[in-house]
Amino acid sequence: xxxxxxxxxxxxxxxxxxxxxxxxxxxxxxxxxxxxxxxxxxxxxxxxxxxxxxxxxxxxxxxxxxxxxxxxxxxxxxxxxxxxxxxxxxxxxxxxxxxxxxxxxxxxxxxxxxxxxxxxxxxxxxxxxxxxxxxxxxxxxxxxxxxxxxxxxxxxxxxxxxxxxxxxxxx
Amino acid sequence: xxxxxxxxxxxxxxxxxxxxxxxxxxxxxxxxxxxxxxxxxxxxxxxxxxxxxxxxxxxxxxxxxxxxxxxxxxxxxxxxxxxxxxxxxxxxxxxxxxxxxxxxxxxxxxxxxxxxxxxxxxxxxxxxxxxxxxxxxxxxxxxxxxxxxxxxxxxxxxxxxxxxxxxxxxxxxxxxxxxxxxxxxxxxxxxxxxxxxxxxxxxxxxxxxxxxxxxxxxxxxxxxxxxxxxxxxxxxxxxxxxxxxxxxxxxxxxxxxxxxxxxxxxxxxxxxxxxxxxxxxxxxxxxxxxxxxxxxxxxxxxxxxxxxxxxxxxxxxxxxxxxxxxxxxxxxxxxxxxxxxxxxxxxxxxxxxxxxxxxxxxxxxxxxxxxxxxxxxxxxxxxxxxxxxxxxxxxxxxxxxxxxxxxxxxxxxxxxxxxxxxxxxxx
Numbered sequence: 001x002x003x004x005x006x007x008x009x010x011x012x013x014x015x016x017x018x019x020x021x022x023x024x025x026x027x028x029x030x031x032x033x034x035x036x037x038x039x040x041x042x043x044x045x046x047x048x049x050x051x052x053x054x055x056x057x058x059x060x061x062x063x064x065x066x067x068x069x070x071x072x073x074x075x076x077x078x079x080x081x082x083x084x085x086x087x088x089x090x091x092x093x094x095x096x097x098x099x100x101x102x103x104x105x106x107x108x109x110x111x112x113x114x115x116x117x118x119x120x121x122x123x124x125x126x127x128x129x130x131x132x133x134x135x136x137x138x139x140x141x142x143x144x145x146x147x148x149x150x151x152x153x154x155x156x157x158x159x160x161x162x163x164x165x166x167x168x169x170x171x
Numbered sequence: 172x173x174x175x176x177x178x179x180x181x182x183x184x185x186x187x188x189x190x191x192x193x194x195x196x197x198x199x200x201x202x203x204x205x206x207x208x209x210x211x212x213x214x215x216x217x218x219x220x221x222x223x224x225x226x227x228x229x230x231x232x233x234x235x236x237x238x239x240x241x242x243x244x245x246x247x248x249x250x251x252x253x254x255x256x257x258x259x260x261x262x263x264x265x266x267x268x269x270x271x272x273x274x275x276x277x278x279x280x281x282x283x284x285x286x287x288x289x290x291x292x293x294x295x296x297x298x299x300x301x302x303x304x305x306x307x308x309x310x311x312x313x314x315x316x317x318x319x320x321x322x323x324x325x326x327x328x329x330x331x332x333x334x335x336x337x338x339x340x341x342x343x344x345x346x347x348x349x350x351x352x353x354x355x356x357x358x359x360x361x362x363x364x365x366x367x368x369x370x371x372x373x374x375x376x377x378x379x380x381x382x383x384x385x386x387x388x389x390x391x392x393x394x395x396x397x398x399x400x401x402x403x404x405x406x407x408x409x410x411x412x413x414x415x416x417x418x419x420x421x422x423x424x425x426x427x428x429x430x431x432x433x434x435x436x437x438x439x440x441x442x443x444x445x446x447x448x449x450x451x452x453x454x455x456x457x458x459x460x461x462x463x464x465x466x467x468x469x470x471x472x473x474x475x476x477x478x479x480x481x482x483x484x485x486x487x488x489x490x491x492x493x494x495x496x497x498x499x500x501x502x503x504x505x506x507x508x509x510x511x512x513x514x515x516x517x518x519x520x521x522x523x524x525x526x527x528x529x530x531x532x533x534x535x536x537x538x539x540x541x542x543x544x545x546x547x548x549x550x551x552x553x554x555x556x557x558x559x560x561x562x563x564x565x566x567x568x569x570x571x572x573x574x575x576x577x578x579x580x581x582x583x584x585x586x587x588x589x590x591x592x593x594x595x596x597x598x
Contacts, residue, residue: 016362030213030251067368072296072361072396076214076312096361097369097400098296098312105314150197152326162314163221166322 001130001154004088004109005138006060008124009053011046012117015064016071017099019045021078031077038077039084054085061089061126065117068092069099076102083108089128091116091135091146104153107161111135113146130154175427177332179371179403182307182424186290192329194433200327202319203306204232204284204291208275209248210239211294211313212255218317219262228323230263234284236275237268239535244542262320273507273533276300276475280388281507283414287406287423290327292319297475297557299395303387304413305406305423307371310395330371330400334432337378339441344595346485347386348477348555348575350378351393352446353438356456361398362560363454368398370433373426375405378440384409385481392476396453396557445591447553448573451561459578462588468550470495470583471564472576473504474538477555480505480513482576487519489580489594490526496586501528502544508533528583540564546571553582 025041028034043050053059062068062082068090069078079102082090089109093116103110109130113119116135120126124139133148148154159165174191176184184191187198205227207215212235219227227233235255243249252269259266267278276297279285287305292298294316301308311325319325337350358366372394379387387404394402406423414421445459472478472486483505495501503523505511511533514520523530536542538556545565546552552564552571555578559571574582577591584594 014363027210027247030247030254031211032217033214067361067364067398070361070363070368070398072398074294074296074298074310074312075211076314094368096398098310101315102312105312105318152197156326162318162326163218166318167223 001158003127003129005125005127006088007058008061008063008120008122008126009050009059010063010117010120010122012065014067014070015046017069017073017075017078018071019043020069021081026075026077033076033080035080035084038081042081042085051085054087057086060087061091061128062087063116063120064090064092066093068095070096072098074098076106079103079106079108093117104156105162107157107159107164109157111146111149113144119144175429175431177371177373177430177432178305178405178424178426179307179332179373179401180329180430182288182290183327183329185288194329194331196329198327198329199324200290202292202323202325203289204234204279205316205319206234206236206275206279206284206291207294207316208235208239209237209241209252209255212251212258214313215294215316216255216258216262218313219320222317222321224321227263227320232323233264233320234279235259235264235266236278237272238274238533240541241272241534242269271508273509274475274535276388276392277479277506277510280304281509283417283419286414286419287410287421292316292325297392297395299399299402300388300392300475302401302403303384303391304410305404307401307403309401328369330369331433332431333367333370333372333434334436335372335374336376336435336437337374337440338376338437339378339439341440341443342592344577344591345440345443345445346575346577347382347390348393349443349446350438350440351390352448352456353443355393355397355454356446358397360396360452360454362452366397370399372399372402373404374402379404380407382407383481384413385479388479389477392557445575445578447578447588448559450559450570450572453558453573459588459590462572463590465572465588466551467499467553467582467587469544469546469552470499470501470579471537471544471552471554471556472579473502474535474556475506476557477576478504478506478510480510482555483510483514483519484517486576486580487522489577489584489591490528491522493526493584495527495583499583499586500544501583502531502537503528504531504537504543505533537564553579553588555579
């Protein structure tokens, strides 16, 4: 996977699924996974300006604390909200099980690093090299390493998600 | 020699077609059962359509239960259900439609779909409930379910193993709900720490060996809220008897004696009092004595956690010959139509109605504030359901206390939270 660069939105605490996308938006349009419609409310539970700024290209990555996407929800809608505003990766100290699977399966990179929340502030520009397992903070001039994701999961993300990966593999 | 393995590891190895597995490995695994519900229908079948298949991989291994909004509560849910009905007709699978329905985590066990030794997945956060029969049962999102429905396979990470050994005997009025409350109090729930995130939690010990299937299902149900991948309990005589009664031959799996665990915990339930999870978090657990006297507006016995026949029997034993306190509304929704029928045959429903309780059909509705008995601001509810975050059962200004069915029934009679052991003992 190639190096990806962009700006960070950082929140050091735990972020649950309801904050990423408040529950009242999950069943819009019979629950359809509409990227644009769900994106409008991305991170609304924490930052009312997030969606607009991310959509304008101000944020490409989320840097977060423990148990990102916790709350025990298997719904994929919050991930579509993040995808809908162009979020390319989430880097967190730990990630809830459902959120981890659902992000990979829907083609969003997820990296786990235990001390990451102090690595970048909102607005910092960073560069992630998934293959090498490095993240550079261009704004602060620092760098850190992470355990690269298993190759199989990286391939799923590169394909854009689990279904696209399988369709490619089958064709 | 093969590495000694836990029951979960053995099931993961069998499903991956390998001799042995280790925690952390990722395998492409054969899936024995996929289940879902009305609520996710459109998303799930849109994904399946994208997979480009004409039929599910094996229609006997796909089950859809209508439970989240049944019967249809609005046009939105009616359209969803119509869509899913047609999709199951087209792609194949068993559909439990209105009238033959129940909460999915009860239905897949009650009807024998999830069996000992299985690797099963479901699209709901309380899916690990099914692990009570000695299967690995994990919750997934709709993409995973669609892939498994199309191919019969899924990528699976072998989780770290945790052993919980349970000893002792519950006091009357104390149940397996209190056992799992004592664990979530120690470990935290998935909305905070996710202490058991990704892990496989195995319950074992003499208390589990003698525990009924209903009580085992409550145990595995609540572990779902601790971030775990699965909760599993080796089959006991009650589990094997359940499948014999259904005429289903099973192939149970058991842990090796010297299998390795990342963490081992022992719980003695003999001295356990009834516990209550206070607003607004399932891990805000205290002994009932600390909240004694808290005034109550509504009492609910429902959901995949505690609305099975044993739960109804326990509640009825307290309500028999007593009345629901004036000023308290008591709502009861059995976990499935079969549980409902059994409760009618045993006279439990008459007991509830004579006491002044409302009995409704099986639905997830009250548990997540979707239908049947939403709370107004300032109201206090005691419930046997799964979660009590702000707004979970209606107004975000309402307060929900979670407890076992005896705690709920005692509160309904008294009009305030009180120790149910006083009610049970006078029987």
